[in-house]
Amino acid sequence: MTRTFRFAVLVLMAFALLLPAPTVEAQSRPPSLETAVSERETEVGRPFTIQLSAMASATDRTPQNPSLPLPPGIKIRSGPTIMPKTQVTLHGPNLIQQMGIVATWTLEATRPGQYRIGPPTVIYGGKLHAGAVVDVTVHPPGAGPARPRSRDPFDIFDIFGLPKLPNVFDDPFQPFAEPEPPATDPALAISAAPAQGVFLHAVTDNTSVVLGEQLTLSVYEYYQTAGVRKTSIQEPSAADFLQFPILDPSDDPGVRQADVGSAVWNARLVRKVALFPLRLGDLTIGPMRIGYLGRGLRGEVMRESKPLLIRVQDAPTLGRPMGYRSGDVGNFSMTATVEPRDIDAGGGISVRIKVEGTGNLPSSLTTPSKKGIEWLDPDIKENIEAVDGRIRGERVFSYIVKLHDPGTVDLGQIELPFYDPQRERYGVAKARLGQVTVRQHASAPEIKTDLDRFETVAEPRTALGTAPRISSPITDTLWYWIALFASPLAIVMGGAVWNMAGKARRSVTKWRQSLGRKGKISLQEAKIACKQERFTDAAAEVEKAVHAMIEAATAIKSRGVLRTDLPARLTDVGISDAAARSTVEVLEACETLRYDPSANQQQAIALLNQATELSRLLAVRRKAGK
C-alpha cells in the first residue's frame, strides 16, 4: 500500500513537472513579431506600406505603442493604423490563443536611394521589443518597377504574362457585384454622433502627463456625405502648452471609416499636434471650431470639438538627480566637441554641444563654471521634427568660452538630468569636455577689473552653524488664549456669583423672618397639637397664626385692635367682608376653644380648616398688596 502510494505520488510529480506553466511562461515570453513590406523596390512619391504584427500569449494584455523610426528621406503618409488581432492555433493537444495588434504605416520616399527602415517596435510588459529592419530601394520618379497586377488564376494569358485579350463573353450589362462594406477603424468608433451631418471629435493620447511630457492632440472631422465645405476655421487654444504640428494642415491623410452608433461615418484627421505642458495643474485644451456649408446642412453651421482637460504633475521626487529642472522630460543623449585645445590666455575656444533624442529638448544647459573661464551666451540651432507621432530631433548649443588664466584647464563635464516617462525613471546625459592648454600671452591686454559692488558682503560660510531652535509660537496653543482671557473673566464672574450668593442669603433670612411664614409655622404647630389632642395649645397656635397672617397681609397689628373694630379695619384695607367676618369668627372660636375643657377633636379640626381657608384668602390679599 505504502509502496503503491509512493509510486503514484512520484508519477504525479513527474507529470506535473512535464506540464508547462502556461501563465508564468506566457507572462514572461516576448511577443512574436513579424515585419512585412508591400514593396522592396519603389519610386519617389509612390506610397508603400510596412506592417508589423505583434502577437502575445498573455490574453490579459496586448503589445502597445507601435513605433517606426524612419531615416531621412522617408516620411509617413498615414498611420500607424492599429488593428487588434486574435489568433487561435492548435499545438499538439493544446489550443493556444494569442492576442496582439497589426500596425500598418503607409510611407513615401522623398528622394531616391537605399534605405534601411526600422526596426518597428512595440512595448509589451514594460519592455521595448523590436521587429526586423526592412531594406527598400527607392528609384527616381517614373523609374521604379511596375506594380504587380493581381493575377487571375483562371486566366491562362495572365499566367504566362501575355497581354490580356478582351473577353468577349463578358456581359457589359451585368450589374457589378455588391462591394464588401468598408472596414471601420475601431479606434475611431464613437457611441453617438453629437451633431447631424458633420461634427468634430478631439482626443489626446494621454490625459495625465508629467510637466514637459509630450501628449498628442488629434482632431477628427466626421461626416456622412461628401459635398460639405469649410467656411471658417478656429484653431484649438492651448496657451499652456508648447506646440509642434505633426500633421501639416495642408496635408490630407486620407479618409477612414468609423462606427458612430450603428452607422458608418467617414472620419478625416484634420489636426494632429504634439503638445508639451508648460506648467503644473489641470490645463485645458480649448475646442476647435469649423464652420460648414453644404449638402445636408441647414445653411452655414458651426461645429466645435469638446474642450479637453489634462492633468499635469511634476516628475516624481524619488530618485530625482541633482540639478534636474522640471520640464526636462524625454530621452536624451549628448555629445560635445571642443576646439582648439591649445590657445593663448584671454582667447576663446568653441564648445559645441549636441543634445538629441525624443521629447522636450531643453532650451538651455547648465555649463560648468570655474575661475578664469567665461562662457558666453550660446548660439542655438535645432532640427526638430515629428517622427512617427513623437517629437524628436537635436538642438546644438555653440558656445564661445573665454579662458583667462594660463595653464592646463579642465573644462569639466556638462550634465543634463532628464526624466523618461516611457521607462518611468530618471537619466543623466553627460558629455566630458576635457582639458585645454592655455598659454601665457606676452602681449595679453591687462584685464580691466570693474568695481565690485558686493565687496562688503561677507564670505560664504564654510561650516554649518547651529540652527536656531524654533519652538512653536505660544499663540498657536489653545492654553495661551484660555489663560489670557480666563483669569480676568474668572474674577469678574466670581465677583458676580459672590454678590448673587449674598443677595440670596439675605432673601432667605428675610423669608425666614416673615409673618406669613410665621403664620404657616403656627398652623403646622396647631395641626400637631390637634393630633396630640392638646386642643388648647392648638387653639392658641391658630390664634397666633391668624394674627401673623393679618399683619402680613394688611400690616394691621390685630392683637391691639378691639374685636368689634376689626372687621371695619380689615374692610378698610381691602379685605372682603366675608373674609373679615371669617377672621373675627376664627379668633372668637380660638378663644372659646382655649377655655373650653370639653373641647373635642372635631371642633379643633373645624377650627383648623377654617383657619387654613382664611390663610389662603389673606395670602391672596398679601400677594395682591405686593
Add this chain to the structure above:
Amino acid sequence: MKPKAFFPGMAILAFCCGLAWAEEPVSHERLFDDGVRALQQGDHNRAITIFETLADRGFVHPDVAYNRGMAYLARIRAKQGRPGDLGRAAAGFEEASLVRPDDEQAIHAAERVRAEVARTTARSGRSQVVVSPSLDRILAGLAPEAVWAWLALVASLTLSTGLVLRQRKASAAHLAGTIATPIGLMALMVFASLAGWSRHIRRSTAPAVVVVAEARIVDEQGTALPKEEPIPEASRVEVLERRAGLSKIRYGQREGWTHTTSLRELARPRAE
C-alpha cells in the same frame, strides 16, 4: 556548513551585499561641504545646483540659504549672471534672516542686493517703486509676535489683579485696583489684538521674493494689467492665495495676482 543551512545563509549574505552595494543618499552635511568647495573653486553653477538640491530636499538652514544667495551672487560677480539671479540671491539672504533673525550678514547682503537692483533700475531709466506698508503691517511689525503675546499676558495679569483689588473697600488697595483695572483692560485689548493679528498674518500668508526682473500684475485669468506698475526684482512680498499657476500677493498696500514662477517662496523652519 550543513546543506540545509547553506542556501538560506547564502541568501542572507547576498541580501546584505545588495544592501551594502545600494547607493546611500548623500547627507546634507556632505552636500553642504561639496557646495562650499564648488564656491571656493569658482564653480558657482555647481554650487547653485547643490544648494538648490538641499532646498529641494526640505533642508532649511540659515547657512545653506546664505550660501545659496552667495552662489547666485558669485555668478553675478563673474559676469555670468542670468535674469533673476539678483532676486534669487536676495531670496537666499532673506530666508537666512527669516530663520535666524539676528543674522546681520544676511540682512546686510539682502540690502546690498536691493541697492544693486535699485541702481540698475535707475540706470535703465525706469521709475523707482516706493512702497509703504499698510498700517496693520506697520503696527504688527513693530515687535515680534511673541512680544505681543507676552505683553498681552502681562496685561491680563494686571487686569485680574486690579479686579481683585477693587473688591477691597475704602482702602489704598481699592484705589490701586480702580486704576489698574481700566489700564489692564485697554492693554489687554490692544496687545491681544496685535498678537492675534500677527498670528493671522503668519498663518495666512507666506513670505516670498520676486525672482524675475519685474513681476507683472495680472488679473485672475492671467491677463496682464498694463496699468499696474510691476514689482521690481528682489522685492519681498506676501503670498495670500495660490490658484493654477497664479499667486495672489500683497506688496505694501497693493494686492494683485502674478505668475507663481515670478516668485520664490521662502522656506520656514518647522517648529520642534
